[in-house]
Amino acid sequence: MADSSSVVLYYLSQPRSLRHFYFIPTTLALATSLLILFYISSTSNLFAHHHHHAHSIPQLLLNISSSYTPFRVEAHLKADGAQVIEGQRSPEQPQLGSNGNYVNNKAVFHDRHIFLEDYKEMKRSFKIYVYPHRQDDSFANALLPVDSEPGGNYASESYFKKVLMKSHFITNDPTKADLFFLPFSIARLRHDPRIGVGGIQDFIRDYIFNVSHKYEYWNRTGGADHFYVACHSIGRSAMEKANEVKFNAIQVVCSSSYFLPGYIPHKDACLPQIWPRNEKPPDLRSSNRTKLAFFAGGINSPVREKLLQVWRNDSEIFAHFGRLTTPYADELLGSRFCLHVKGFEVNTARIADSLYYGCVPVIIANYYDLPFADVINWSSFSVIVATLDIPLLKKILKEISSDEYLRLQSNVLKVRKHFQWHLSPIDYDAFYMVMYELWLRRGFSTVPLSNFETS
Numbered sequence: 001m002a003d004s005s006s007v008v009l010y011y012l013s014q015p016r017s018l019r020h021f022y023f024i025p026t027t028l029a030l031a032t033s034l035l036i037l038f039y040i041s042s043t044s045n046l047f048a049h050h051h052h053h054a055h056s057i058p059q060l061l062l063n064i065s066s067s068y069t070p071f072r073v074e075a076h077l078k079a080d081g082a083q084v085i086e087g088q089r090s091p092e093q094p095q096l097g098s099n100g101n102y103v104n105n106k107a108v109f110h111d112r113h114i115f116l117e118d119y120k121e122m123k124r125s126f127k128i129y130v131y132p133h134r135q136d137d138s139f140a141n142a143l144l145p146v147d148s149e150p151g152g153n154y155a156s157e158s159y160f161k162k163v164l165m166k167s168h169f170i171t172n173d174p175t176k177a178d179l180f181f182l183p184f185s186i187a188r189l190r191h192d193p194r195i196g197v198g199g200i201q202d203f204i205r206d207y208i209f210n211v212s213h214k215y216e217y218w219n220r221t222g223g224a225d226h227f228y229v230a231c232h233s234i235g236r237s238a239m240e241k242a243n244e245v246k247f248n249a250i251q252v253v254c255s256s257s258y259f260l261p262g263y264i265p266h267k268d269a270c271l272p273q274i275w276p277r278n279e280k281p282p283d284l285r286s287s288n289r290t291k292l293a294f295f296a297g298g299i300n301s302p303v304r305e306k307l308l309q310v311w312r313n314d315s316e317i318f319a320h321f322g323r324l325t326t327p328y329a330d331e332l333l334g335s336r337f338c339l340h341v342k343g344f345e346v347n348t349a350r351i352a353d354s355l356y357y358g359c360v361p362v363i364i365a366n367y368y369d370l371p372f373a374d375v376i377n378w379s380s381f382s383v384i385v386a387t388l389d390i391p392l393l394k395k396i397l398k399e400i401s402s403d404e405y406l407r408l409q410s411n412v413l414k415v416r417k418h419f420q421w422h423l424s425p426i427d428y429d430a431f432y433m434v435m436y437e438l439w440l441r442r443g444f445s446t447v448p449l450s451n452f453e454t455s
């Protein structure tokens with residue numbers, strides 16, 4: 001039987017011959033280095049005078065990733081001409097700029113056409129098998145979807161599962177499944193007195209042991225066509241005793257920092273952290289954005305300390321630490337930019353909060369694999385600022401012209417539907433977008449078993 005690392009290699013290189021295996025880690029390492037370089041050069045004003053310097057780098061990435069077929073995300077690096085996803089395909093084609101790269105300043109999607117075609121196919125054909133558990137299972141609380149409506153800071157995890165289980169994506173026939181869902185809830189296990197933070201690693205190890213002995217599907221790929229979903233960052237350490245989950249399975253998590261071990265970009269996917277809201281988004285035209293920027297939160301990281309140190313007495317950048325005395329929504333409606341600043345983790349619900357209230361998010365969280373970043377262009381509706389540049393924050397924000405601001409804000413209104421949960425999902429909402437990310441990572445369950453037996 002193949003060990004897990006050779007399964008991973010097999011899985012990445014399935015159409016190729018054996019000697020090509022060794023290129024895969026090298027290519028991945030090279031691509032990762034380039035991504036980091038690209039990230040630094042495109043986010044730090046200390047390294048680049050304007051964004052334009054970074055534009056030649058995605059081209060390099062395209063060339064490298066075109067030899068890397070398993071995930072289709074590379075196609076989304078191309079720019080495309082459209083502004084909205086509903087309605088007809090845009091008649092404009094991407095245009096080549098003088099620097100040889102595609103240009104379209106209004107694009108929210110990297111490639112809207114590919115996205116729309118893929119999305120349609122995803123909705124039509126994608127099938128998920130969920131390991132079944134009975135209502136009287138002693139861990140039904142962690143394995144079955146919650147009855148109540150999910151709420152709170154980590155609601156994304158429960159929302160996803162609840163909506164998935166009722167969706168047309170579910171199949172009871174594992175032979176028809178593209179992917180297998182491991183339905184354990186990290187948030188519920190964490191609060192279960194029988195498990196708790198201390199017992200969660202053993203629970204996951206035992207769960208995988210049970211599933212891999214009772215069913216044949218895990219062993220076929222070492223878990224590569226399996227996924228789990230977690231929003232609390234405890235999920236990261238929860239996989240410590242289940243290496244195959246960490247290295248092979250698709251981890252859909254809110255804490256998608258590619259700086260920390262345990263999250264593997266491209267294989268894993270970011271789950272957006274969203275505070276659920278049922279009301280219709282507020283009427284933004286009536287809002288009155290008199291403040292330049294706003295932040296509220298505790299000081300639980302060096303990044304926030306830095307923000308406090310530099311901006312705490314500023315008359316334009318309002319950084320509140322500790323309890324707010326004004327309603328949070330009013331602050332988000334009254335500011336032009338809303339700061340998302342890394343705390344314990346790269347992720348918080350603040351990005352989705354800002355989008356909901358029509359505030360342009362400013363992301364100060366290095367190494368955050370942002371939600372849906374392979375599909376939507378974050379630079380078209382947010383401002384990404386490297387931690388090093390906190391002292392330059394006011395300068396960076398003030399250099400954004402009012403036309404540019406209006407463009408960012410109108411794109412905020414276009415993307416915010418991707419950052420909302422609905423118990424009955426609505427096209428392009430957070431649920432379907434996460435399904436789409438999973439769909440991009442499918443396609444390995446068809447590997448003939450004999451391929452593995454020979455390795």
Ligand SMILES: *[C@@H]1O[C@H](CO)[C@@H](O)[C@H](O)[C@H]1NC(C)=O
Nearest residue numbers: 059060061062063064066100
């Ligand atoms: C990448 O590919 C494009 C198109 O095939 C080509 O024009 C360009 O020179 C390549 N860039 C590098 C760095 O290889």
Ligand SMILES: *[C@@H]1O[C@H](CO)[C@@H](O)[C@H](O)[C@H]1NC(C)=O
Nearest residue numbers: 077079105107110377379380
């Ligand atoms: C993303 O949007 C920015 C700002 O509109 C634009 O400059 C950049 O070219 C876009 N990138 C891609 C890959 O479409």
Ligand SMILES: *[C@@H]1O[C@H](CO)[C@@H](O)[C@H](O)[C@H]1NC(C)=O
Nearest residue numbers: 202203204205206207208210
């Ligand atoms: C694994 O299976 C055993 C035997 O059926 C059961 O007692 C145990 O609760 C299961 N553990 C998990 C984590 O599923």
Ligand SMILES: *[C@@H]1O[C@H](CO)[C@@H](O)[C@H](O)[C@H]1NC(C)=O
Nearest residue numbers: 001212213214215216217219
């Ligand atoms: C899966 O592999 C494990 C470890 O090699 C083995 O013990 C188990 O029986 C296999 N499961 C099935 C269903 O064959």
Ligand SMILES: *[C@@H]1O[C@H](CO)[C@@H](O)[C@H](O)[C@H]1NC(C)=O
Nearest residue numbers: 285286287288289290291334
């Ligand atoms: C915006 O706020 C300012 C100051 O609070 C107030 O004077 C002005 O009337 C408000 N404008 C609108 C359109 O609400």
Ligand SMILES: *[C@@H]1O[C@H](CO)[C@@H](O)[C@H](O)[C@H]1NC(C)=O
Nearest residue numbers: 307308309310311312313314
């Ligand atoms: C902000 O104000 C406090 C108290 O008024 C003062 O101690 C502190 O030095 C000021 N900080 C900055 C960065 O100006």
